[in-house]
Amino acid sequence: YFGQTLVTQVQNGNVPQSRIDDLATRILASWYYLGQDSGYPAVNFDSWSSSSSANQHVNVQGDHKTLIRKIAAASTVLLKNSKNLLPFNRPSSLAIIGSHAAPNPSGINSCSDRGCNTGVLAQGWGSGTAEYPYLSDPTSAIRTQATSDGTSITTSTSDTDTTAAANAARGKSAAIVFVTADSGEEYITVEGNKGDRNDLNLWHNGNSLISAVAAVNPNTVVVVQTVGQVLMEAWVDHPNVTSIVWSGLSGQEAGNALVDILYGVVNPSGRLPYTIAKSASDYPASISSASSIPYSEGLLVDYRWFDAKNIAPRYEFGFGLSYTTFSYASLSVSGSIGTGSTPSGPGTSVSSYLHDKVITVSFTLTNTGSRAGTEIAQLYISPPSSAGSPPYLLKGFESVYLAAGATTTVTIQLSRFDFSIWSSAQQKFVVPGGTHGITVGPSSRIRSLTGSLVV
DSSP states (O other), X not given: OOTHHHHHHHHTTSSOHHHHHHHHHHHHHHHHHTTTTSSSOOOOOOTTOTTOTTOOOOOOOTTHHHHHHHHHHHTOEEXXXXXXXXXXXXXXXXXXXXXXXXXXTTOTTOSGGGOSOOSSOOSOBSTTOOOOSOOOOHHHHHHHHHHHHTOEEEEEOOSSOHHXXXXXXXTOSEEEEEEEEOOBOTTOEETTEESSOSSSSOSTTHHHHHHHHHTTOSSEEEEEEESSOOOOTTTTTOTTEEEEEEOOOOGGGHHHHHHHHHTTSSOOOOOOSSOBOSSGGGSSSOOOOOSOOOOTTXXXXXXXXXXXXXXXXXXXXXOOBOSSOEEXXXXXXXXXXXXXXXXXXXXXXXXXXXXXXXXXXXEXXXXXXXXXXXXXXXXXXXXXXXXXXXXXXXXXXXXXXXXTTOEEEEEEEEEHHHHOEEETTTTEEEOOSSEEEEEEESSSSOOOEEEEEEO
């Protein structure tokens, strides 16, 4: 619809010039609103042409790599750690299995707009990607740590040679298997996937690779580099799959950040931003190539669907483990919705009446384990049945760092907007009368504390 197609439509008179002016005005309005017309450096690059005379190649990286590594580790989700295998403590030997533990042998930027799934997967593909200044791969990062620890390393880089994988894993203190699923923008097709994935399966023989390693090594760690949910039922309950580390897409510090998690330099605190189902059919929408797809689930998106339909997920929205443990206690709900009415009309969705904080929810959080760590406490509300809303709605969360044995009071404030629904009849947001449930816990399904607010 855009690009040259839009130019042609304007030239043909099918799209008026005034519409183009309107589009440009909306872009420039935000530019001026954020003050980017004053005190900002002049434009010094052309993203469409590396040879443009506008490109000054200004190095703005600074110490960004430190923050990138921190973010990558903080977003890593520990899904399983059944034998407390992790964090590693100077293991005598490790096997590193799979091609995605190593960099792309053709070069980290060899695929235009990252349009391939070769080597460590740290970005998806498409126009929003960036050139890597470098890429820390897991194999190199683990080798560096292993040298310090005196750990011997064995690798098998083939995804299809499961015999070689099993031989490499056999007899080692632990085996780490790297698997992926990739996607991107529609203008690039990768291994038959035109933008979106064709299914929710692991790529590159992932299920078989994991099964082959788990068959011979009782301490199998699976590292999943992925753009989104994948089906895990083929191996998730295997007794030898002791740990599952959900790396997602970790960027240029992928390897170093993974080592921080595997060796306990960083206590994992990442939480799933989506639900991982046991079956593709458990999701309300399915993969389709149709030009028109009805989304009949309405507000029941992701965890809301699973809650409303009472479907047990494999791993729920907001789930994530830690190397320590936390307990919740002493829930308190104070304040009131008060009197008054939400204004109606354009722009009223940002009115102060809606967004003033009027309800305070507080509780105590204790680190009951032996390690310092970060807990992501989550608050959900359950509107009265008359609202016709999903049964649980995430309305707040706090990232809380606690030393071992420490306790703190956590406070989350809520606005009228948090309790509101849109009334088509009144053309404004309204707070439904009745009892609104309030739950607090470490995930959408673990409801450690419950309370309520009567409106």
